[in-house]
Amino acid sequence: xxxxxxxxxTSPAGLEPVETMLSSLGIxxxxxxxxxxxxxxxxxxxxxxxxxxxALDKAMTGKCRVTFYVEESENGFAQVAAVRIALADLxxxxxxxxxxxxxxxxxxxxxxxxxxxxxxYKPLEIGGRLMVIPDWEEADSRGRVALRLNPGLAFGTGSHxxxxxxxxxxxxxxxxxxxxxxxxxxxxxxxxxxxLLGAESAMACDVDEKxxxxxxxxxxxxxxxxxxxxxxxxxxxxxxxxxxxxxxxxDVVAANIVADVIIALxxxxxxxIKKEGVFICSGIIDTRAEEVRSALEDxxxxxxxxxxLEGWYCFVCR
Numbered sequence: 001x002x003x004x005x006x007x008x009x010t011s012p013a014g015l016e017p018v019e020t021m022l023s024s025l026g027i028x029x030x031x032x033x034x035x036x037x038x039x040x041x042x043x044x045x046x047x048x049x050x051x052x053x054x055a056l057d058k059a060m061t062g063k064c065r066v067t068f069y070v071e072e073s074e075n076g077f078a079q080v081a082a083v084r085i086a087l088a089d090l091x092x093x094x095x096x097x098x099x100x101x102x103x104x105x106x107x108x109x110x111x112x113x114x115x116x117x118x119x120x121y122k123p124l125e126i127g128g129r130l131m132v133i134p135d136w137e138e139a140d141s142r143g144r145v146a147l148r149l150n151p152g153l154a155f156g157t158g159s160h161x162x163x164x165x166x167x168x169x170x171x172x173x174x175x176x177x178x179x180x181x182x183x184x185x186x187x188x189x190x191x192x193x194x195x196l197l198g199a200e201s202a203m204a205c206d207v208d209e210k211x212x213x214x215x216x217x218x219x220x221x222x223x224x225x226x227x228x229x230x231x232x233x234x235x236x237x238x239x240x241x242x243x244x245x246x247x248x249x250x251d252v253v254a255a256n257i258v259a260d261v262i263i264a265l266x267x268x269x270x271x272x273i274k275k276e277g278v279f280i281c282s283g284i285i286d287t288r289a290e291e292v293r294s295a296l297e298d299x300x301x302x303x304x305x306x307x308x309l310e311g312w313y314c315f316v317c318r
Contacts, residue, residue, distance in 0.1 A: 002072040006105045009065050014098030018066045021086050031067040035060050047260045050285045124158050127168040132158035145196050148221040156187035162282040165314035166190055166256050169280045174199050178251035188215025190254045201228045209233040237264050248272055254280040259288040266299035282314035289313040
């Protein structure tokens, strides 16, 4: 089946009236793109990001758009016709306030368009031992440690440079019987990889509660049960009770987050790792690498390795 994606460009004041108009026609499941919300999100979550893709920033400039989908069928075209009539009426009543009220259309092949993103993820060899395999793909791991993954809504597929950097370091430092902690676990890829590489147990946490279920689901895909793996949701920086719940004495702690969080974490790393344990941190854009390195060293950590890939840095400390 073929779907039609329709976009209505409007002004900030026009977003709600357009949504109301579409809802009155029985059209829901809308995608709203609003520069004001985008800027507000960035400002409210500044501690979690360092870099905004230039193309994305440019694309969102001045954007006030409502997108909806209809089937390419007689019924779908009837809905489009109804929208055109209602849109013309809205434009007549608010010629300037809601302008431009322009509707454009493009086609999307495959009724399963929500899953089209899966086509971009293929089995990926990382380092000397690992192969990350999307759960919907069949692949021969060719003697490598196979890590099956369904990222769902959480960050961490193995394709991003920061994840590859961390996985490569885990290969070097994880040994049988070790205890590992994954801070900001997302899909759980780092902690699950540590277990597959020989760690005895792993603890993982994330501020996003959805990550808990996703990480457990990915662990199950790899035959990892909850006797060895614990995933929690909480704020490792702002919640002292949660910090105690995570415990200490880890052989390896990994944090693939962002520079500001790593800087804030640095003074607490010694409380998490054993005397000879290592802290692997990434998610650091190259323009902030020296700032992060200084914060790590100022906290008494010795930087053992500093590696870069595609403009991102990873530090290994003790």
